[in-house]
Amino acid sequence: MIRWLVQSINDHPDLVQGHAPPGLLNPMETHRLAALQIEKRRRDWLLGRWTAKQLVQAYLAESGAVGHPAVGHPLESLIIENDADGAPFAAQDTGSESGSALKRLGVSLSISHANQRALCALHPSQSGNELSSVGADIEWIETRSERFIEDFFTADEIDCVRSATPALRDIYITAIWSAKESVLKAVRTGLRVDTRSVGIDLCLDSVRLDDLATRWQPLGIQIGAQLGQHVSGATSFSGWWRLLNGGSDRPEYVMTLAIKQDLAS
Template sequence: MLGEASSDSLKITDVVFHSPVRFLPTEQVVLRFSPADPGLEVWSEVVPAGERIPRHHITCLVHPEGMDSSDLRNLIEGERKARLRLQKDPFPVSLSLSRLSQRNLYEIFFHGPAFQVLGEMKDYNRFVLQVTLAHGKDLAACRPLLAPDGVSFALEAALHGAGLMCLLKVMQRNYFLPRGAETILLDLAALRAGPPAVVTAEFLCSFFEDVGAASLLQARFNVFLSDSEGRPIGAILGLTMVGGADEPPDKRTLVTRGIPFRIGTGLSAISSSEGADSEPLLVGGFPFIGVSVADVSPLLGHQEELEKLLSPPEIGRLREFSFEKRRAEWLAGRLALKLLLNDLSMESSRASFPFEGVTIVSEQTSPTLVIGSGVERKVAGFLQALHLSIAHSGGLAVATASPRPIGIDVEPIEPLASGVPDKFLSVREKTIVSPENWLALWTAKEAVTKTLGVGFGIQDFTKIEVGCFGYNEPYIAKIAESGKTFSCLSFKDSSHLVTLAWESN
């Protein structure tokens, strides 16, 4: 239907997702149309199956004339600016860990989508993500989305790209759902010639919105689709994704507060929260970044490069290490934290800082910062209010930062040596957590001690007990003697396992 709006292009505005709930095979979608100025107002309603209630799905405004010259210019210029922003990576070393395979993408970030439209992650720098799209046999598996004009595949690819950027950027791993979009632009002639090859998702800002007792996380993006020659052929501009810590039974409450509303109401509410002087909030609260030790090792032999990244005291400390492996690990940890802090500073105050102007002090304690005179006052104030944590193991250094005390730990995925589990697991933990997940509990307990700032100050790790465990979602760890409770969040890929911990309210 959408492809018939224009022979060459498609333009849709004021898109609102009212109820992004998975359809049952027996459910039907009914479309309702009404004239509007300009264009055609479209309502999508779901006829329920079984005991499900009727619900609105999507409303939008279709422009039958398709894209005009201004829309085409916005498409081309927007995609170009996003690519330039991707090239302005503040990190001075090419990070191999910013590239993930399709298997890693769908095992780590997605949970069983019907169609795996994404291919491999090309590049990512926390502000822009670029991912190839399915091709070959993977594209053949997406055939239902390709007929008749490829619009369904293009939109699915754009939403998957934005969803992945949400998970990477915001680090809120439970779920994200689309809330609305300002404009959708598609070159139908190009889509008929072949599916898009690359999706580029550009992060714009993030903020909270309170809905009843819930505080929902919002993130806004521009998403661009390009063909195999690099030509932009589609975009979703002003796409807003909404997420939260606990997924409610009725997802309508995430988007419309349970009440269907007219086109544009949701988008105007979003726009009102973004004044010209407003600062995007860090949602999710606990970002982290990983840097491969192998990526930074070549810097050890380049004094000029080190002087751009480390303060004089840090360079002096680096020279004190006898072994190159230890120097590389120490350097990777410092660069990971400085890169993360620079990103956060850009988000909060729109200003970066010279890496050599900040000294990270961490000797058997939580990292602290010594801020040099060359750092802007507003940036210095922001940085000094953060709690920091660094860890490295198995060739990977990780770092995190938060307004509240936080800890992080990383371990390579390897079998635990015989007898080691008895030193840190309680009898109850061995019963409720399967052996393949015991390593995650070790990292959780290490992260808890770092949150307390005591490192190995807790000699008996069995006194830190983890309840129900799961990856990519918060779980609880308690210290029985003090009664303190901590929230933990564990992630893993094919080679490493990372856990964050922070004291629960």
């Protein structure tokens, strides 16, 4: 099961000011924050860490990790770092300020930001002989041009958008784009590959739009030749999407999740 958490920058007054809430960061992360000079970048980084650490800590408590130093202790006992490809990972703080002795936790983690919201998703990275990698994305629903969909969408995706009513067009475009981002995060290529190497089916024949505000709905994922070079023949993908109201009576965000699962060799 994918665990997820979405939070707003307005959920904590320190985040709005670009300051770390008490007990959130360890010394290494405090040093990292001090290097971020752009206010929006500071706020996004803090909101993402705050959300991710709360999700990881809740997962450790729920999974019965008795005696784990993160359980029942401040969030500063967890570290959220990034691999060389940009993908985040969760680790235990061993007390080394250099970060050279981090103990990774056995979870796949994904973090996304959009317009003062952060979404984090988590899944165990291995279960039996199955390896898993999760991707998550949150996007503000906004109008995108015809040129945008022609440049980044497959023919089937373009047909889906062009068949939409004016009220749904922006939602469909945002959902397709967000789902592509989630898949590419799960594969750990990001936007370094052609986005048309991922095909997204919103499964509109079986999805009730009214339900998207209250529960995740499935979406279809097709992998093209270029992206196929980054996955094995034993790889499967699953995806979901839903809408989020940002305080108004209409959807303001799209959230998507994707998981890539492989049989370990």
